[in-house]
Amino acid sequence: MFQNLLKNLVIRNGNSLQKFLPLYSKKLQPFSTSLINNYKVNASINVQNETIELTSNVKDSDSIKSLKFPFVWLRDNCKCEKCHHPSSSSRIINWEKFDVTVKPKNINYDDKKNILKVEWNDKSGHISEYEYDWLDARNFSDENRNTYLNKYYRPAKILLNKFDLQHKLQYFDYQKVIKDDMELYKWLHSMITHGIAIITDVPETESEVRVLSNRVAFIRRTHYGEEFIVKAKEGTSNVAYLSENLQMHTDLPYYDYAPGANLLHCLVQAKSEGAENLLTDGFYIAEKMRNEYPEEFEILTKVLVNWSDIGQEDNIHFHSLYRAPMICLDYDGNIERINHSIPQRDSFFTTPLKNVKLWYKALALFVDLIYNEAVEMKTKEGTILCFDNSRLIHGRKKYQDQKDNRRHIIGAYLDWDELYSRYRVLQNKFEI
Numbered sequence: 001m002f003q004n005l006l007k008n009l010v011i012r013n014g015n016s017l018q019k020f021l022p023l024y025s026k027k028l029q030p031f032s033t034s035l036i037n038n039y040k041v042n043a044s045i046n047v048q049n050e051t052i053e054l055t056s057n058v059k060d061s062d063s064i065k066s067l068k069f070p071f072v073w074l075r076d077n078c079k080c081e082k083c084h085h086p087s088s089s090s091r092i093i094n095w096e097k098f099d100v101t102v103k104p105k106n107i108n109y110d111d112k113k114n115i116l117k118v119e120w121n122d123k124s125g126h127i128s129e130y131e132y133d134w135l136d137a138r139n140f141s142d143e144n145r146n147t148y149l150n151k152y153y154r155p156a157k158i159l160l161n162k163f164d165l166q167h168k169l170q171y172f173d174y175q176k177v178i179k180d181d182m183e184l185y186k187w188l189h190s191m192i193t194h195g196i197a198i199i200t201d202v203p204e205t206e207s208e209v210r211v212l213s214n215r216v217a218f219i220r221r222t223h224y225g226e227e228f229i230v231k232a233k234e235g236t237s238n239v240a241y242l243s244e245n246l247q248m249h250t251d252l253p254y255y256d257y258a259p260g261a262n263l264l265h266c267l268v269q270a271k272s273e274g275a276e277n278l279l280t281d282g283f284y285i286a287e288k289m290r291n292e293y294p295e296e297f298e299i300l301t302k303v304l305v306n307w308s309d310i311g312q313e314d315n316i317h318f319h320s321l322y323r324a325p326m327i328c329l330d331y332d333g334n335i336e337r338i339n340h341s342i343p344q345r346d347s348f349f350t351t352p353l354k355n356v357k358l359w360y361k362a363l364a365l366f367v368d369l370i371y372n373e374a375v376e377m378k379t380k381e382g383t384i385l386c387f388d389n390s391r392l393i394h395g396r397k398k399y400q401d402q403k404d405n406r407r408h409i410i411g412a413y414l415d416w417d418e419l420y421s422r423y424r425v426l427q428n429k430f431e432i
Helices: 002-007 071-076 132-137 142-153 162-167 174-179 181-193 208-216 282-292 294-302 353-372 416-429
Strands: 010-013 016-019 029-036 039-046 051-058 064-070 104-110 115-120 127-131 171-173 196-200 228-230 246-249 261-268 277-281 305-313 316-324 327-329 335-338 375-377 383-388 392-396 408-414
Touching: 051 071, 051 115, 064 071, 064 132, 071 115, 071 127, 115 132, 127 132, 162 277, 162 375, 171 174, 171 181, 174 181, 174 196, 174 208, 181 196, 181 208, 181 383, 181 416, 208 261, 208 383, 208 408, 208 416, 246 353, 277 282, 277 353, 282 294, 282 335, 282 353, 282 392, 294 327, 294 353, 383 392, 408 416
Parallel strands: 010 104, 171 196
Antiparallel strands: 010 016, 029 039, 039 051, 051 064, 104 115, 115 127, 196 383, 228 408, 246 392, 261 383, 261 408, 277 375, 277 392, 305 316, 327 335
């Protein structure tokens, strides 16, 4: 049936008509040519691979660009009002009746508007139109895919060793971040790529982390509330509220959806010795283990660890449990999240017995590496230390409060979904 259809398939090229070759033909049949910003564009169809191809080359040049689009993808992404809702940028095409074997019946390239027009072989003879620039932005080349993933989806991380963390740390003025969208964009970019930044000249009130969070989106609430106060206090349900050494960790590994970024506003810093923050890029450590200690790396990425938090805050009791590896990878094998907290690691360890000793050996190596790469930094009053909680492993040295001087930190969390969303909005605003 399809072969009979192809014998009758007509492709319009200006005022000329050209019969389409039979199914067994491997040749690309040009049906239109256009000039876009000094690019000469040829539109062709490849029946055997079920794709439409747009080939462009710079005028008076041998440089050629080929864009290939499967029939089914084009039909699924029709932009007409019956298939797409423009104000919500949402697909509304009826997939209960969608035909994944759909083929073009007639194809035309509008030279003046630079639009590809496709009439489909369905019963209604549906017609779709696609702007060249829209197609070009979504082409399936390796280069374009990598550009999209590393620029728009998740900008590439810049891994930081101890030296880099000390010398590449970026500082941002609070008022500029609050009032200037470009400065906000730069701060977000630093958070995304480096995983850490410091905001300076912050007013001495307890509401500034909320103001900063609202500049992006909204605070991520946990069972410790929205803003949380970090002061040494007895009878606490969290060891972060002690003045003793706070071992290096990531926050809230017992959450399936852990908070993405940590904002710590220093209102009062301890005058005693100690109280320095310890910071290590956990992604750098994980990649180091992947390259130099592959067996230990594999164990920390495969063995599920039981994380827990049991207690109460403001008379609200909680009992959080989650199982996840210490080093979490995404589907492409990239480091996605570090889970590490000695206090929040449960005594239940629901893994086969054969894994236990190997896992502890790998944990010991991991701990040695993060402390060897740790930077010490005593934050100053009037600053907000901002860092990626899924990436930066942090701790704090022991200190001693005094009667007239009690270390006082106001903290809050932001989710990476909201950070990325705001970043992309600004990226589009400034056409970056």
